[in-house]
Amino acid sequence: MTTYLVPVLILAGCGILAGVLLTVAAKVFYVKVDERIEKISASLPQANCGACGYAGCADYASAIINSGAPTNLCRPGGADAAGKIAEILGVAASEVVPMVAVVRCNGDCNATTPAFDFDGVQSCKAVKRFYGGNGSCKYGCIGLGDCLAACDRDAIKLENGVAKVIPLLCGACGQCVAVCPNQLIEIRPLNKHVEVLCSSAANGKETKLSCKNGCIGCKICEKKCPEGAITVTDFHAAVDHDKCTNCGTCIEACPVKVIHRV
């Protein structure tokens, strides 16, 4: 009997002694934590996406209290989270502009042709290293879904070889922006609907040869836009969302129909 009892007692004794010591140490070295940090942390989505610019939800919560970070930085949480944080802090809620990701390419399988077959690792990053990609356009969506894999919310789908964002599901965390080897994905304000769905920096002729849906840089939209919100640089139109009024004049005017209402 003692063969079993003695080791158990010794081990239990050690355990209890260690427990008592730790309890004492916890009392002696107690650090007061601001309870608001925990409350704020609880009101955040706990996605730990890093879109706010901090290491995670807990880090952002402590930054709000300790270094006065703005309360409206959480993109997945949106106005909801900002409201709760403002309530905990007892300040007025600051405005939150809802954001959403957009894939700026429309070069689907009908518009582009494959340059070669790729049998290697099926990821955009791998293909990109291989002569800049296996599509006829080297700037467009490779369509192997690195962004799909990065998305925690299943907010990206592949449609005919091109990634598309589902705005309803998107939390604008920016995980997909980081993984796209062609930097096609951008975070835009949800209430601005006009987007140039092409990111080609090649000239008009080259773009036209590689993709039927590409922006040829003709500058018609730049001239037609009543707000002066479109500028063409590098043979490629870009919309300034601060000036855009969603009027849609450019969509009508574009000869290659590369500007879309998203």
Add this chain to the structure above:
Amino acid sequence: MKSILVIVLSAMLTDNFALSKFMGICPFLGVSKKLDSATGMGVAVTFVMICATLVTYPIHYGILVPNSLEYLDTVVFILVIALFVQLVENFLKKCIPALYKSLGVYLPLITTNCAVLGVTVLNIDNAYNFGESIINALCGGLGFMLALVIFSGVRRKLEYADIPETFKGVPATLIAASIVSVSFMGFSGLFN
């Protein structure tokens, strides 16, 4: 006196815990990015090693051997190490919050740092007496710190090195670690 010198040199150089015995590789690669967190980690590990030895040695010879329970060594030692790691964590959180933050998750991971358990078990295996055990623990910890500090310097150089894209980051770090480890093999003929 001669045997003590042998223990000191072997714990620090010939049988360096990180570079020759390959113990505690996780913090070795994890916290060696910056010199100050590397030294902090080294000090914390050394402290835990000495404290653990101070307690495990009497436990082994005072409690376990008389009851012929040597097989409980590992589990009791881990318990003691966990206790000290928790104490160090509490202490750092209160007194040196900056170091606590920069060590991050690696601090509680000292609990599972096999170098610490390795020191306590090797003290018993090599039949060191109490004084020798303490010296072995101290020098083992200092050797671990030496490895971390040297490697943090190597990694700093590595940051600026022009290496092929494929090797950037972890691969280059692992290769550099192996080269530093090979260079420590040069000490192996120090005494025989």
